[in-house]
Amino acid sequence: DTAVSQTPKYLVTQMGNDKSIKCEQNLGHDTMYWYKQDSKKFLKIMFSYNNKELIINETVPNRFSPKSPDKAHLNLHINSLELGDSAVYFCASSQDTAGRLGGELFFGEGSRLTVL
Amino acid sequence: AQKITQTQPGMFVQEKEAVTLDCTYDTSDPSYGLFWYKQPSSGEMIFLIYQGSYDQQNATEGRYSLNFQKARKSANLVISASQLGDSAMYFCAMREGLGFNKFYFGSGTKLNVKP
Numbered sequence: 073d074t075a076v077s078q079t080p081k082y083l084v085t086q087m088g089n090d091k092s093i094k095c096e097q098n099l100g101h102d103t104m105y106w107y108k109q110d111s112k113k114f115l116k117i118m119f120s121y122n123n124k125e126l127i128i129n130e131t132v133p134n135r136f137s138p139k140s141p142d143k144a145h146l147n148l149h150i151n152s153l154e155l156g157d158s159a160v161y162f163c164a165s166s167q168d169t170a171g172r173l174g175g176e177l178f179f180g181e182g183s184r185l186t187v188l
Numbered sequence: 189a190q191k192i193t194q195t196q197p198g199m200f201v202q203e204k205e206a207v208t209l210d211c212t213y214d215t216s217d218p219s220y221g222l223f224w225y226k227q228p229s230s231g232e233m234i235f236l237i238y239q240g241s242y243d244q245q246n247a248t249e250g251r252y253s254l255n256f257q258k259a260r261k262s263a264n265l266v267i268s269a270s271q272l273g274d275s276a277m278y279f280c281a282m283r284e285g286l287g288f289n290k291f292y293f294g295s296g297t298k299l300n301v302k303p
Binding site: 102115162171173 | 219220221223225227231232233235238240241277279281283286287288289290291293295296
């Protein structure tokens with residue numbers, strides 16, 4: 073039973089299209105994230121939600137819009153895709169408790185987006 | 189300033205030998221956690237080991253140990269008895285502060301284990 077699952081795993085699309093990646097976690101965690109891993113393997117945080125509330129919104133183009141319908145789901149919608157959006161997008165979750173050191177990130181398997 | 193620095197972009201180690209992957213961090217918060225992740229060529233991110241800033245002893249998990257030197261702000265990963273399956277990218281990460289907070293990742297070290 074996968075802890076953090078994201079779909080689709082592979083996405084090939086044309087420039088200008090709109091696409092979505094879905095993520096679900098069954099760990100009961102309060103916090104979910106989207107990370108982008110570029111071709112040099114650098115991991116960059118994009119967004120984070122804690123109990124459905126947007127907590128982190130890094131300098132990401134507003135073509136990227138996250139949505140968290142409940143604390144177990146965090147989806148990523150991308151409008152007007154560009155060549156530079158090609159990357160692996162990772163969803164992750166963690167359990168955070170006020171006043172305590174946060175737990176580790178649990179990652180999904182990644183979604184490889186290729187924009188042609 | 190970089191929060192996490194991994195200065196070894198690539199490393200080679202002979203099978204069955206030990207290897208140390210370097211990681212230094214930068215924080216002024218007394219509360220923080222340090223993490224190591226492995227990313228094999230298949231792409232998934234695998235959590236390996238964790239060290240809390242208040243932990244007195246170095247963390248160990250099987251063949252993995254974390255050499256935590258607080259004064260030097262270093263958190264090196266030691267892999268003992270390397271195996272071919274250890275060939276992967278390794279990322280050091282930090283969370284600073286209590287409660288909810290960001291993860292900072294290093295740029296990674298690509299480890300190749302030679303037979």
